[in-house]
Amino acid sequence: MPFAIAGAAATVFVRDLANLVRHILRIGFYLSPVLYGLPQLVARLPDWVTVVYRFNPLAQLLEGFRQISYYGVSPGAASILFPIVTGLVLVVPAGAWFRRHERSFAKVL
Numbered sequence: 523m524p525f526a527i528a529g530a531a532a533t534v535f536v537r538d539l540a541n542l543v544r545h546i547l548r549i550g551f552y553l554s555p556v557l558y559g560l561p562q563l564v565a566r567l568p569d570w571v572t573v574v575y576r577f578n579p580l581a582q583l584l585e586g587f588r589q590i591s592y593y594g595v596s597p598g599a600a601s602i603l604f605p606i607v608t609g610l611v612l613v614v615p616a617g618a619w620f621r622r623h624e625r626s627f628a629k630v631l
Contacts, residue, residue, distance in 0.1 A: 527616040531623045534630050554580045559588055579605035 533539045555563060564572045575581060586601030
């Protein structure tokens, strides 16, 4: 959500950003473990890539859903808390950036 807030404000000023975001989201979909599990990814990639990959909040959330739906096991606290904390931390600067530029939306549009 924080990226959506900042992206909405930025799209007003840079019209081509909407096309770019569409492609970035498509790449992000394939990079998140929707189609595959995190253990399968860890087995195939170098260690430094998996460390960076674990910082993806969506990857942690999807892994928690996978634990519940496939294995019937309660997910770890990190699968739930990490995306929530990341969203709460990032929504503050995104909201501030949006409010700062909101005054000039009418001029640009």
